[in-house]
Amino acid sequence: MKFIHKIFHPLIAFIGIQLVWVLVVFFWIYWFLGRNKELRVLAERYRPDLVAHATDWFVLVQGIVLLLVILAGVYVIFLYWRRQSNLYKEQKNAISQIAHELKSPIASIQLHLETIRLRRLQPDKIERFIDTMLTDIDRLNSLISNLLTAARLEQRRRPKHHQAIDFSAFVRDFMELKRRKLPEDGMLSLEVEDGIQASVNEEDMETALRNLFENAILYSSASPEIIVRLNKERKYCHLAFQDNGKGIEAKDLKKIFRMFYRVRRSGESIRGTGLGLYIVKSIIGEHGGKVTVTSEGNGKGCTFHIFIPLAKELDKPHER
Amino acid sequence: MNDEKQHILLIEDEINLARGISFNLEQEGFRVSHAESGEDALEKLSYYRFSLIILDIMLPGIDGFSVCSLIRKLDARVPILILSARAEEGDRITGLASGADDYLTKPFNLDEFLLRVGGMLRRSSWYRPEPVEEGYSFGDNEVFLLSYHARTAQGEIDLTDLEVKIGRGMGILFGS
Numbered sequence: 276m277k278f279i280h281k282i283f284h285p286l287i288a289f290i291g292i293q294l295v296w297v298l299v300v301f302f303w304i305y306w307f308l309g310r311n312k313e314l315r316v317l318a319e320r321y322r323p324d325l326v327a328h329a330t331d332w333f334v335l336v337q338g339i340v341l342l343l344v345i346l347a348g349v350y351v352i353f354l355y356w357r358r359q360s361n362l363y364k365e366q367k368n369a370i371s372q373i374a375h376e377l378k379s380p381i382a383s384i385q386l387h388l389e390t391i392r393l394r395r396l397q398p399d400k401i402e403r404f405i406d407t408m409l410t411d412i413d414r415l416n417s418l419i420s421n422l423l424t425a426a427r428l429e430q431r432r433r434p435k436h437h438q439a440i441d442f443s444a445f446v447r448d449f450m451e452l453k454r455r456k457l458p459e460d461g462m463l464s465l466e467v468e469d470g471i472q473a474s475v476n477e478e479d480m481e482t483a484l485r486n487l488f489e490n491a492i493l494y495s496s497a498s499p500e501i502i503v504r505l506n507k508e509r510k511y512c513h514l515a516f517q518d519n520g521k522g523i524e525a526k527d528l529k530k531i532f533r534m535f536y537r538v539r540r541s542g543e544s545i546r547g548t549g550l551g552l553y554i555v556k557s558i559i560g561e562h563g564g565k566v567t568v569t570s571e572g573n574g575k576g577c578t579f580h581i582f583i584p585l586a587k588e589l590d591k592p593h594e595r
Numbered sequence: 596m597n598d599e600k601q602h603i604l605l606i607e608d609e610i611n612l613a614r615g616i617s618f619n620l621e622q623e624g625f626r627v628s629h630a631e632s633g634e635d636a637l638e639k640l641s642y643y644r645f646s647l648i649i650l651d652i653m654l655p656g657i658d659g660f661s662v663c664s665l666i667r668k669l670d671a672r673v674p675i676l677i678l679s680a681r682a683e684e685g686d687r688i689t690g691l692a693s694g695a696d697d698y699l700t701k702p703f704n705l706d707e708f709l710l711r712v713g714g715m716l717r718r719s720s721w722y723r724p725e726p727v728e729e730g731y732s733f734g735d736n737e738v739f740l741l742s743y744h745a746r747t748a749q750g751e752i753d754l755t756d757l758e759v760k761i762g763r764g765m766g767i768l769f770g771s
Binding site: 371374375378379380381382383385386387389390393394404407410411493545546 | 609611612614615616618619622653655680681683701702703704705706
């Protein structure tokens with residue numbers, strides 16, 4: 276049974292089709308030339324006037340072209356199958372990953388509630404427990420909002436309403452709010468040019484920035500140092516988000532924006548769902564901008580560059 | 596059992612959960628050290644001797660399964676309780692195969708957790724009796740055959756069954 280399964284594996288089938296194809300062409304040409312020679316001999320004997328015509332190469336070429344088209348079709352289907360099967364694998368992985376992500380804050384909330392029930396606690400202790408549970412709920416909330424955003428982006432529902440705002444103030448306020456969530460030895464510095472106007476959906480843009488911020492902390496090897504720069508660059512505003520974390524290898528620079536894609540290094544596990552950067556890229560795309568990442572490699576940190584059009588460009592009603 | 600508090604090492608990167616667990620264990624009268632990563636835990640293990648290790652699997656840096664195997668290489672006897680969000684059969688088997696004694700999935704019931712911790716400590720105390728015993732000393736070394744350990748110039752070491760049997764044999768032959 277296993278053997279039959281292996282034979283019908285798309286990769287084996289693909290290689291098989293290639294072999295059969297080459298053999299068919301080879302025998303076909305062989306047969307064609309043989310028949311051609313025989314016919315020529317025959318024609319020379321009975322109808323010498325026919326021999327003047329050149330070999331009918333047209334039929335041969337036509338056949339080969341047809342086969343080439345079929346081959347190209349098979350190749351396209353093969354590529355499509357591979358992409359789908361990779362996505363399926365990543366999705367299966369992502370579901371269990373997401374379940375773990377949800378479990379940790381739930382475990383913490385359950386533990387704290389049971390502790391309150393089990394022990395006689397001082398009011399200040401209960402107060403601290405409640406604060407802890409609220410941060411857990413915060414985490415659950417941001418996780419669920421990521422899932423919903425990804426689902427919305429994937430189904431390409433109508434983008435949300437965009438509004439021209441003071442983007443400089445927006446970035447500064449948001450990052451200042453996040454400063455409190457830095458680990459004790461973390462560092463965040465802002466270099467924001469004043470008065471940059473951009474047309475954005477604030478909720479989505481916050482989701483994008485939150486994801487970049489959380490990644491910078493999750494993927495930091497020691498104490499995170501984050502530098503956020505915002506400045507005008509011709510018709511765009513350029514937001515650079517730099518960290519000193521684990522960095523990204525050249526081969527992964529593009530892949531990390533794919534849905535569910537996660538960089539895996541052996542013997543290392545970092546929590547996450549593989550949705551964050553996909554969300555960032557999609558949101559920036561909806562804003563008519565683009566996002567890229569640069570990194571000098573493992574352990575050397577990375578910088579995300581976000582370009583979105585300045586407000587004047589987008590003041591017109593949003594098309595799409 | 597002596598009066599000194601039993602020392603538990605908690606390896607957990609979820610800071611909220613770690614605080615809650617530490618609080619509860621301390622309330623039960625244990626001393627708790629917390630490590631946020633496998634590397635941190637291994638460093639702590641080189642300084643202290645723990646009565647029990649509670650280990651998460653999803654850790655930054657080295658993952659929990661590898662940490663578990665490494666701890667087992669250092670100490671064959673310390674009880675290890677894995678506390679993980681990963682509930683699949685395969686994960687449980689990997690955890691137990693890498694040397695853990697018990698596996699509890701998150702979210703967990705606090706009473707059950709405390710009972711399991713208590714049970715593991717109780718069972719490990721059967722295997723590691725700690726009566727006050729006089730050691731056999733020779734040179735700078737002192738050997739304690741009842742509690743399976745020896746004090747040497749290089750520090751404390753655990754003895755294997757075979758080593759203890761040889762020690763006892765030598766004790767019978769040559770007296771103390």
